[in-house]
Structure formats: C-alpha cells, structure tokens
Amino acid sequence: MLFNSFAFALFLPVVFALYWGVFRGLRARNLLLIAAGFLFYGWWDWRFLLLLLATSLTDYFVALAMGRTSDPARRKVLLGISLAGNLGTLGVFKYFDFFSRSLADALHGLGFAHDPLLLHVVLPVGISFYTFQALSYTIDVHRGRIAPVREADTFLAFVSFFPQLCAGPIERASHMLPQFQTPRLFSAQQATDGLRQMLWGFFKKIVIADNCSRVVDEVFDASGSLPAPVLVLGAVLFAFQIYCDFGGYSDIAIGCARLFGFELMRNFAFPYFSRDIGEFWRRWHISLSSWFRDYLYIPLGGSRGGRGMAVRNTFIIFLVSGFWHGANWTFLAWGLLNALYFLPLLLTGRNRANLDVVAEGRYWPTVSELARMLITFALACIAWVFFRAADIGQAFAYLGRMAGGLWHAEGRAGTLDFLRDHLGFMPAAACLALLVLAEWWQRTRQHALQDLAFARPLRWALYIGLVLLIVFVGDHAEQQFIYFQF
C-alpha cells in the first residue's frame, strides 16, 4: 500500500481508531499492528508476506537460541545463520541476476560464450530495509547489547511496523523494541506534530518529487540530444526529486509512527544545507549511514588503526552503501564518487568540522557558508547523475555533455525551447522555492512545520494552503517511492 494512495487514506484512520479506541492492552495493540503491517505490506502481493514472515521467524528463533547459550562458538554459528538467512534472501532476490549477468559479460569479454542463468524474480518491496533492521537485532543480541525478545508478537510487531516497513528509517532493535514492550500512552502533542510532519511529507512527495520526476525522466531519456543547461536542470531537479521522495517518505513514516505513540529515528536533517560532504552524509539517510557505521565501519576497525585504515574502511562503507541501493554499477560508481569527495576531508581531519546547524541564530548564511553549501550541493548533483543514469555509459555521457556544452551559445535556443515546453512545471517550481525557504527557516527543527510560532488561525490557514497545493499542483498518479525498489 502506498502512503500516497486512496487505500492508505482509508486504512490509516481505521487502524488509528481501532488502536486507541478498541485495542487497549499492550499485547492487543501489538497484534493489531502486526495485522495492519501484514495488510499494508500484503497489499502489493501477499506472497511477499511469506518471505517477511520466514526471515522474521528465523531471526526470532536464532536470537532466542543465542540467549540460551553462552558458548561463543555456538553464538557465532547462530549469528551466521541469521546473516546467511537475511543476506542470502537479499542475494537471491536483489543481486543474483546482476552477478550472473556480470559474470557472463566478463566471460564474453574473455572470449567465452556463456548464457547467464537469470532468476527473473520480482524484488519484494523494501527487502533491504527490513532485512537490515532484522539484522541489527540479531547482531545486537549476539553482542549482548540487548536481550532476545521472548514474545513472538512483540518481535513481529517490530519487524512489520507498517510506517517504516517499506523504506525505513532502518530502526535499531535497541531503540524500537522497548517501545513495543511498554504500554503506549496517547500524547496529543506527539500526535499533532506527527500529523504536521505527515502533511509536510505529502507535500514533498506529491507536489515536488512527483512533478520533478516527469521533467527528470524526460531529460534523462533524451539526454543525448538536450543542451547542457537543460542537463544541469535535470540533475538539479533529480537532486530535489530524490530528496523529496525519500525525505517525504521518511516524514510520513515518522509522523505516522507518532500517531501510534512511537518515536522513530530521524532520517533526514535538511541535507542540502550542508557545508561539506561529511556534513551531508550526517544529514542524508541517517538511519542507513549510522547502520553502516555501527555494524560495518566500527567492526572493521573504524579509524582506530590509523589514517590508512580509516581511508580503507571509508571506501568500503561508501561502496557497500552504493551497492545496497541496487544491483547496478551506477550505484557503485555513486558510492565511489562520494568516497572520493569524502577523502580530502578525512585526510585533513576535517570530516567532522561542521557538527552544528548552519547559520544558527542568524536569518541568513554568510557568503562563505552559502558558497560551501552550493559547492556541496553541486557535488551531490554530480553524484546523483550516476545514481539516476540507466548505466555507467549514460552517466559519463551525461556529465561530459553537461560540462562540454555549458558555455556554448548554441544551447541557449534549445534551452529556451525546453523551458517554453515546460511552463506547466512553473507552479511546482514555485513550490520548490517555498520548500527551500520553509526548510531553511525551520532548519533547527525536526521538520518544516514543527513549532510554528503563529496564531492558530494562521497555522490552520497554512495547513489548508498546503493541502490545496497538494490538490492543485500535486501529481496524483500515485507514483511509487523511489526507495521502495531498494
């Protein structure tokens, strides 16, 4: 079920009413959340539920078995079973065809004809998210950081919690399980702020991301024949598309969870206001970055083994992060490019230079801050070209054409023609400007609509205005969220 669907508009109030009005006990509420999660996820294809159930139950029983033994070897074997189960599932569904095809290409390059064995299986929605979330549980149990959960319903409610089931935030068991194990009390303030965050998320997704996607698709599909300024526009719009798509999803997920008394971790912290790429990665897809930090970077030694090891581990993290996004060389290139961006900061020891909020206590940034934000944004846009391109060849051709033709006068007419043909995008562009201003204004908050210091009538007018923008300017084709494919 998509958040931006009519079905969800009916589903959410019904579950909300049952949750707070009918199912009053802790266990009853967890059972309701499981049923809701299964309905929400099974809405695409009920067969995916079997996979979700199989991996969840494996992790549940593995963790219980770990809790019953103190033998390190046995615990390691059990962790291995969980890792094999989760990563094996990911491998089969997400990466098998890619590796098989890549092997066939490599053999073909060496002069051997080889037909790749392809499974052609449909990638279950959100598989990378829930397997990583489940993995955090078994790893933390193995490390002794948390005790295994005895109640299967609590664990299933944690794994199948519908607001963040399909595209995160990738939660930690240590953060979420206690919330499933304690009775939830309704907080009007929490629920109200959750609704505001959802509204902002819908605005980002339906008005900005989905409108941008129309133009971006056109630009990337015809990138070989469009002038350089249009390609720059395409890359910039994709930067906003992916931010508003995924950031919008996260806002809706976090806001929705708050309606049910849960606090999910923050996933985006206005990343395009970052002053360097290190800060960008502390503000972008925080739940994944911190997952890799906690479960890969630190176990690999982090930066404890000197600068060389830190550089090696940084490259590993970025490459794995790229590969996590999808089975395509473009994602690896995207990860590699970000690692290269990060390298100078790491080598000069400035990778943790900007830990505060930009221009805190001031209305506007300094010229230097603005310049650094623009450079960071430009670097991100260049990397996004790899993320969006169909293959590496297209990405390089796109960037080559963009760089080579930027200063040529002949592109001007083509650019004007393109803009003339896309005047219909102008209202969405105005909304994009509104988004940037609102998020800048609220950059010290969790989201753009939090703690607005206006009188209630003005706030309500603002909310109604946002809904009307969603109605009139939004793209209502119920476009899927980009990150569902990961």
Place this chain on the structure above:
Amino acid sequence: MKPFLRRLFLFLAVFTLVAVGLDALLKTGLRQRRTFTLGVWNRLMDGEIAADVLFTGSSRALMHFDAAAVQRLTGMRCYNIGMDGNQLNHQLPWLTTYLKYNRAPRLVVQNVDLISLVPDSDIYFPSQYPPYLHEAPILADLVHIDPSWWKDRWIPLYSFTRFGYAYAGLAVEGLLGLEDTLRDPLVLGFQRKDKAWDGTFDRFKARNPHGVRRRNTPEAQAFLRAIVRTAKAAGSQVVLVYTPEHVDMQRITLDRDQLMGTFRRIAHEEGVPFWDFSALPLCSDRTWFYNSQHLNGSGVDLFTPVLADSINALLSRPTPGRTVP
C-alpha cells in the same frame, strides 16, 4: 485524547467547508464556460440548444455534421452534440440529459460507424465530465466503466487532483468571463478540420495487410436501440446515418457487410430510416478526407447539401433556395 479529537474534527470541519466551497465555486466556473466541449455541455444543461435537428454521435458526427450549414439549408435550428471518442454507451446519457433540459428535437440524426458496435471500455477525455456528475445517467455510465468515479462525485476537489491546476484555471476563466472565444473550434457543436490526407490510414493498412474485422456486440446494439427508443419516446423522429467513409477502408473491412446489415436490421426493427452515405462519389477521393474515417472541411462542404436535402425530404420541407434532386 478528547481534546485532540475535538481539535482534529474542528480542523477537518473547517477544511471540509473550504473544500466544499472551493469545489462549488470552481465547478460553477466550469459550468459558466461557453467554449470548447464544456461550452457544448453547458448549453445543453442550460436548455439553450433547443434544436429542431440534433446531431449526435462520435468524432464522425463532430466533424461531419456542419450544423450551421445545415441550418442555413433547412431553415431549421440545428446543433451538433457529437463528441470525439464517445461511443454509444456515452452518447445515450448525454441524449437523455439533453431531453431533460431541452425541448425534444423534431429529428435526431444519430451517427453510426465502424466502431459503433463496440462499447467504450475506457473514458476518453474524462475532464469533460466533473461539472455534470449530479446527472444520474452520466454518473452511472462512468461508474460502470470505472467505479472510482464516485470519488469525483462525492469528494470535494477530487476532480482537481485528477486534472490539476490547469483545470482550475479553466474554471477561473469561466468565473471571470475570460474565455478566448476566438480560439473555440466549435460552431454550433461542429468542428471543422481543414487538413489534407495525413497518412495515418496508410500506416494502419500496412499494419493490417490481411484486412480488419470489427467487433459487433449485443451490448452496443442495445445502446443503439436505447438511443432510438429514448428519442422516439420524447416525440422525435430518428435517423441512423452512416456518413462518408473512404473506400480504401471499406475495402479492408472484411465484415463490413455484416456490420451494415446490423445497422439496417436495427433501423428496420426500430422503425427508423438508415442513410448510408458511404457510397457517395466523394468517398473515392482522398482530397476530401484527412483520414479514412473523417472528412476534411472541403469534404464536409460537399457532403452537407446532400445531408440537408435528405433531412428536408424526410421532414417534407423544401430546401430554401435549392432544388431537391
């Protein structure tokens, strides 16, 4: 919990009020338009058409029945409510609605064509409908094809999520009287296309080297009979008309005789005439068509006197200034 719910309901009530008001305002704007398709439907709903001769049908009606010219040649008030992409199942509710708000015409000229006997399974040009969903036959027709149309009827502003701000722009134009009437391609509902042969038929023919067959469904036949019966029940005479069609298409339609036989049979059983103009000499010349199914403006100029004469003969009126051949 209670204060939260109270505030939530209050907010939703305020929002609903705004949404209902805005929806009504914008739909009023759409209802005030007098150009393009919405202009035709608005005139129909406002009872302004009140034609003596009413042309109805699909795009072949829209582009073949020059109501203004027929009006000149017959001396009777004429209007064309033919609509691009509208099959018989969509034409019936419009005719029913027409008869609800306008006096019954003396004659209903119902266009039939190669694809008439297949009911539409989709809704072509859906943005023409939202201001008229309170009309039960129109809503029922749409819901039959796509049940989600109930949302357009009952959820305020829902139609504007489908068609966006440009649609709201049309409404604002209508409200403020800012329509550009010079850009309206319709004259008494007729759309003239001054285009030369565009080659789409040749590509179609190349894709179908062995000819084509057309579906002939009992469901569509029932709609045709219902149209005839509805008009007759209102006191109108009815004629089924097969307007000019290029001979090349006639040649590659393998079951054409069967289709024409169906039209003849229905006409006979319903007691109405069937006029087949597809044997006119102009049907052999691509000069008069822009594709196999549609006459261009010059072709319509040739066809109109023939049509007008037939109407006059049927209604026993001499053509003003013309001699019936």
